[in-house]
Amino acid sequence: MIIDSYDGKSKPFLRAEDLYQEVERNDVVTLVTFKRKVVDYVIDKYNAKVDIQYPTTNGTQDIYSFIYEGKKYQIYMSPIGAAIAAIVLKEVSVVTGSHKFIYFGSCGVLNEAKCRGKVIVPNEAYRDEGISYHYAPASDYIEVRNCAKISEIFNLLNIPHVSGRTWTTDAIYMETADKVKKHKKEGCITVEMEVAGVEAVSRFYNIDNYHLLFSADSLEHEENWDRVDFGGDKELALQIEMFEVALKLASKL
Numbered sequence: 001m002i003i004d005s006y007d008g009k010s011k012p013f014l015r016a017e018d019l020y021q022e023v024e025r026n027d028v029v030t031l032v033t034f035k036r037k038v039v040d041y042v043i044d045k046y047n048a049k050v051d052i053q054y055p056t057t058n059g060t061q062d063i064y065s066f067i068y069e070g071k072k073y074q075i076y077m078s079p080i081g082a083a084i085a086a087i088v089l090k091e092v093s094v095v096t097g098s099h100k101f102i103y104f105g106s107c108g109v110l111n112e113a114k115c116r117g118k119v120i121v122p123n124e125a126y127r128d129e130g131i132s133y134h135y136a137p138a139s140d141y142i143e144v145r146n147c148a149k150i151s152e153i154f155n156l157l158n159i160p161h162v163s164g165r166t167w168t169t170d171a172i173y174m175e176t177a178d179k180v181k182k183h184k185k186e187g188c189i190t191v192e193m194e195v196a197g198v199e200a201v202s203r204f205y206n207i208d209n210y211h212l213l214f215s216a217d218s219l220e221h222e223e224n225w226d227r228v229d230f231g232g233d234k235e236l237a238l239q240i241e242m243f244e245v246a247l248k249l250a251s252k253l
Helices: 036-046 082-096 147-157 177-185 195-204 233-251
Strands: 026-033 049-056 059-068 071-077 098-109 119-128 141-143 161-169 188-192 208-218
Touching: 026 082, 026 233, 036 059, 036 071, 036 233, 049 082, 059 082, 059 233, 071 082, 071 233, 082 098, 082 195, 098 195, 098 233, 119 147, 119 188, 119 195, 141 195, 147 161, 147 208, 147 233, 161 177, 161 195, 177 188, 188 208, 195 208, 208 233
Parallel strands: 026 071, 026 098, 098 208, 119 161, 161 188
Antiparallel strands: 049 059, 059 071, 098 188, 119 141, 119 208
């Protein structure tokens, strides 16, 4: 079965290190966005510049660097979806040497009362995607490391936040009413497309990752999708606000 795909004993035929020159690990924190306009904002406000550019099968992946409070940070725009986002994570770690990644982006909420107006820190992710089963033994949920560390830092910074389970799916158009009911019953407060896969891959390669989410659309009412801020100017403003939150977190790591 597909969920029995994990093989932690034999060696893979192809590794990222075989395609790209590996850089020695360092302490530079990498921030990961899914919005080009966030990268543009960092270019304008923090004078970010392309530091590393490496080829892929459908173009190049640009990694920008900038200075904040005298320290170097990196940012890049990730493709959307667990499989490709997790693969790019590994590649960026190889070519930059970074092993601390902060992901921030929007999600659908399954519990508006808990999520609205707060940063959401997932603590477990339901594995409704494919790549995680190749990097970790089969299970319904995967624990999201570093959630307690994020909460500790946010408490010090007085940043309102909530922790809870998330539902990671790679089938955005098949978030059905029955699935929503099931995951809400299990305690999921959000739905998104990357956390479970990125968590499994980063754990396998001993990379630290930190996940931050904010509410955009709502599936709480099960039968009707509520667009709320999804895809609008308000969401873009929240994306930029989340970058600043992620940067504050990065400065404490």
